[in-house]
Amino acid sequence: MSDLDLQQVLSSRYRTSQEADKYTEQLHRTLALATKAQVARLAIGRSLAMGRLPDGQVDSKGMDIPASSLFTAENIGAWVGLLVTHARATGSEQVSSQDSLRAAIRAHWHRGAVALWGDWTSSDRDYDRFIETLVRRSEMPDFAEQLADDVAGGDADDTKAPTAAQDASAQLTKALAELGIKVQVKDVIQGPRLTRYRVLLVNLADLGKLNRSVAQLGLAMSLGQAAATVSNGDEPKTVFIDLPRAKASWTPVGVDRLRDWAHTASKDTNQLLLYAGVSVTGEDVVFDLATAPHLLVGGTTGSGKSVCLHSFLLSLLLRHKPDTLQLALIDPKQVEFKPYAKLPYLYRGEIATEVPPAREMLTELVAEMDARYSVFNRLGVSNISEARKKGQKLPSIAVFIEEMADLVMQDDNIEPLIARLAQKARAAGIHLVLATQRPDAETFSGLIRSNVPGRVALTVQKGTESNIILDEKGAENLLGQGDMLVRLPGEAPRRAHGVFVKLENVVQLLAPMTK
Numbered sequence: 177m178s179d180l181d182l183q184q185v186l187s188s189r190y191r192t193s194q195e196a197d198k199y200t201e202q203l204h205r206t207l208a209l210a211t212k213a214q215v216a217r218l219a220i221g222r223s224l225a226m227g228r229l230p231d232g233q234v235d236s237k238g239m240d241i242p243a244s245s246l247f248t249a250e251n252i253g254a255w256v257g258l259l260v261t262h263a264r265a266t267g268s269e270q271v272s273s274q275d276s277l278r279a280a281i282r283a284h285w286h287r288g289a290v291a292l293w294g295d296w297t298s299s300d301r302d303y304d305r306f307i308e309t310l311v312r313r314s315e316m317p318d319f320a321e322q323l324a325d326d327v328a329g330g331d332a333d334d335t336k337a338p339t340a341a342q343d344a345s346a347q348l349t350k351a352l353a354e355l356g357i358k359v360q361v362k363d364v365i366q367g368p369r370l371t372r373y374r375v376l377l378v379n380l381a382d383l384g385k386l387n388r389s390v391a392q393l394g395l396a397m398s399l400g401q402a403a404a405t406v407s408n409g410d411e412p413k414t415v416f417i418d419l420p421r422a423k424a425s426w427t428p429v430g431v432d433r434l435r436d437w438a439h440t441a442s443k444d445t446n447q448l449l450l451y452a453g454v455s456v457t458g459e460d461v462v463f464d465l466a467t468a469p470h471l472l473v474g475g476t477t478g479s480g481k482s483v484c485l486h487s488f489l490l491s492l493l494l495r496h497k498p499d500t501l502q503l504a505l506i507d508p509k510q511v512e513f514k515p516y517a518k519l520p521y522l523y524r525g526e527i528a529t530e531v532p533p534a535r536e537m538l539t540e541l542v543a544e545m546d547a548r549y550s551v552f553n554r555l556g557v558s559n560i561s562e563a564r565k566k567g568q569k570l571p572s573i574a575v576f577i578e579e580m581a582d583l584v585m586q587d588d589n590i591e592p593l594i595a596r597l598a599q600k601a602r603a604a605g606i607h608l609v610l611a612t613q614r615p616d617a618e619t620f621s622g623l624i625r626s627n628v629p630g631r632v633a634l635t636v637q638k639g640t641e642s643n644i645i646l647d648e649k650g651a652e653n654l655l656g657q658g659d660m661l662v663r664l665p666g667e668a669p670r671r672a673h674g675v676f677v678k679l680e681n682v683v684q685l686l687a688p689m690t691k
């Protein structure tokens with residue numbers, strides 16, 4: 177920080193890109209904030225929570241703001257400290273001179289303003305929903321731990337041995353002893369986001385007490401909102417206790433993982449395998465949509481639903497050709513499925529982004545289902561795989577509906593069509609993936625729930641929402657950002673940390689498939 181003289185910083189002016197300047201102005205007016213500087217500060221904060229800055233330059237064509245209003249004289253030291261620390265902790269371009277500070281402010285302001293504008297529009301321009309989105313998405317990564325790692329000479333290698341901070345065996349043993357539970361930690365397994373402690377209960381009779389004390393354990397271990405989880409171990413008297421780690425020590429699940437899986441996965445095209453992510457201990461979590469046979473994906477805004485849907489879509493596309501799979505895509509949000517618009521896999525050759533075409537598409541799918549049943553009758557078979565054995569070339573159809581609640585609320589005819597498909601479409605090879613950020617009993621009726629037994633719950637606000645999605649609590653304690661519980665018929669929920677599919681990954685993977 178030696179070249180950064182705070183007086184000089186305070187007497188400078190800072191600007192962002194033309195695009196971000198436009199969003200800053202629009203948000204300033206729309207949110208009725210007193211100054212543009214307030215929006216700029218929000219934007220910079222929003223970007224700081226997004227981790228490493230992307231490489232590449234941002235133009236500097238926006239209007240400039242004096243640092244004294246942008247950061248205020250009292251807070252300038254804290255802001256500069258934050259920018260310097262962030263760059264160091266995330267491996268972004270280092271901030272050690274006036275020029276690099278200028279570039280970091282420009283880039284954070286730019287990225288944050290674009291993200292804020294996205295938050296605003298994806299919250300339907302509703303102030304309360306916007307604030308809710310913002311609070312969730314602006315959670316700061318834990319730089320302190322990352323820096324402690326750096327100082328200790330750590331690096332980003334996922335295979336490195338756990339640091340003392342990540343192995344909290346001693347603290348766990350002590351916390352449990354204080355709760356009257358005597359244990360020996362037998363093993364410590366570092367998963368991508370949680371650390372699994374394989375624990376021997378000295379007295380088996382303590383198991384009930386342990387299950388009842390999970391909340392106190394969380395408090396004793398300073399887990400904040402995240403929760404410890406206890407599950408049966410692999411030997412008598414052992415249990416697994418999974419403790420979430422600070423975000424800075426998570427190992428992201430990159431899209432390569434999904435691509436590698438797709439290369440080696442079963443080639444059976446009767447299966448519609450979906451790659452959900454990796455388990456607590458890092459194994460692939462995969463299931464077959466064809467047997468699910470329909471799926472509800474629910475989670476609050478920013479929980480990672482859209483990213484999860486991309487990973488499901490890519491799982492299907494990487495294993496199928498258009499003659500074995502068609503995608504019926506309905507997206508009232510209008511943006512999420514855009515990259516798929518030119519694929520030869522599209523049912524009706526288009527994505528339905530408005531209510532009337534969505535209704536038409538669903539009506540057509542019901543007709544398609546009925547037509548398939550007529551074919552099955554004629555052939556004397558009862559489902560698509562038997563029909564295929566008799567030479568019928570019928571592709572499976574995966575129907576993805578983004579934000580189902582919006583559609584159902586806008587048109588009373590939609591819900592009965594979805595219910596009809598949920599009840600009967602499985603044997604015809606038509607499978608639903610219904611996403612919603614507002615899981616409530618009104619939009620997700622009992623009829624649909626009983627016919628859509630596959631569930632993926634991302635983080636939700638309340639236990640009652642978890643109940644609607646999973647029929648049990650638990651999703652309210654997830655860690656966000658693609659952390660999910662997958663529950664398939666007849667199985668206990670499985671935890672998965674989702675693949676972080678970025679837009680550029682989607683575009684790159686789809687390029688060879690595009691017409």
Ligand SMILES: Nc1ncnc2c1ncn2[C@@H]1O[C@H](COP(=O)(O)OP(=O)(O)OP(=O)(O)O)[C@@H](O)[C@H]1O
Nearest residue numbers: 298477478479480481482483613657658674675676
């Ligand atoms: N698997 C993941 N790993 C790491 N980060 C993730 C993952 N999934 C999502 N995220 C982070 O969470 C952000 C929000 O994800 P996403 O847009 O999918 O949420 P959403 O639930 O669809 O939100 P909304 O309903 O508001 O559109 C992403 O921009 C990304 O930063």
